[in-house]
Amino acid sequence: xxxxxxxxxxxxxxxxxxxxxxxxxxxxxxxxxxxxxxxxxxxxxxxxxxxxxxxxxxxxxxxxxxxxxxxxxxxxxxxxxxxxxxxxxxxxxxxxxxxxxxxxxxxxxxxxxxxxxx
Amino acid sequence: xxxxxxxxxxxxxxxxxxxxxxxxxxxxxxxxxxxxxxxxxxxxxxxxxxxxxxxxxxxxxxxxxxxxxxxxxxxxxxxxxxxxxxxxxxxxxxxxxxxxxxxxxxxxxx
Numbered sequence: 001x002x003x004x005x006x007x008x009x010x011x012x013x014x015x016x017x018x019x020x021x022x023x024x025x026x027x028x029x030x031x032x033x034x035x036x037x038x039x040x041x042x043x044x045x046x047x048x049x050x051x052x053x054x055x056x057x058x059x060x061x062x063x064x065x066x067x068x069x070x071x072x073x074x075x076x077x078x079x080x081x082x083x084x085x086x087x088x089x090x091x092x093x094x095x096x097x098x099x100x101x102x103x104x105x106x107x108x109x110x111x112x113x114x115x116x117x118x
Numbered sequence: 119x120x121x122x123x124x125x126x127x128x129x130x131x132x133x134x135x136x137x138x139x140x141x142x143x144x145x146x147x148x149x150x151x152x153x154x155x156x157x158x159x160x161x162x163x164x165x166x167x168x169x170x171x172x173x174x175x176x177x178x179x180x181x182x183x184x185x186x187x188x189x190x191x192x193x194x195x196x197x198x199x200x201x202x203x204x205x206x207x208x209x210x211x212x213x214x215x216x217x218x219x220x221x222x223x224x225x226x227x228x
Contacts, residue, residue, distance in 0.1 A: 109161035
């Protein structure tokens with residue numbers, strides 16, 4: 001099956017630090033990648049959609065200057081949490097999809113990044 | 119606004135005790151309904167895609183069915199390793215975004 005790799009799996013850093021999270025599709029070309037945030041015992045909340053070679057589309061309430069997304073190739077998207085603060089601590093998950101091939105391809109998810117800001 | 123509602127929130131089963139999870143949705147022109155399994159501290163793992171009413175998919179002890187307004191995930195003779203949170207999501211028309219339900223957390227006791 002499709003494999004999506006997310007790195008790092010766990011980050012602990014000081015307040016004010018910027019943190020970059022990578023999401024890679026290992027065995028397929030991902031024209032679209034999605035970034036989610038998940039709070040404990042809650043479902044996934046979509047933050048933004050990124051399409052290869054174009055600017056990301058952010059969901060309402062998500063600060064685009066806070067959460068920088070880059071999708072420079074068909075296999076890699078990055079999320080940078082700039083000047084992170086304790087309230088940014090969360091579980092961040094990416095997914096990848098290639099919706100242009102077979103109809104309604106499912107999204108395949110990475111294993112998430114646990115971000116803890118001290 | 120599209121809504122996906124899953125029930126129950128939590129389900130505790132004895133090993134071998136079959137049961138069903140429900141996912142009801144209010145989206146017109148459904149393009150696909152997806153079931154995922156999520157283990158603690160991990161990302162969701164894709165299980166099934168259902169496209170049209172009457173469709174069924176099976177994988178080991180899991181069987182997913184779809185009607186015009188809801189989907190069921192049947193777990194037959196569950197084992198402790200089936201313990202997880204099961205998420206349902208829908209694809210509305212003209213959009214690649216997924217709308218997720220809150221999930222059903224299944225615990226299977228040996």
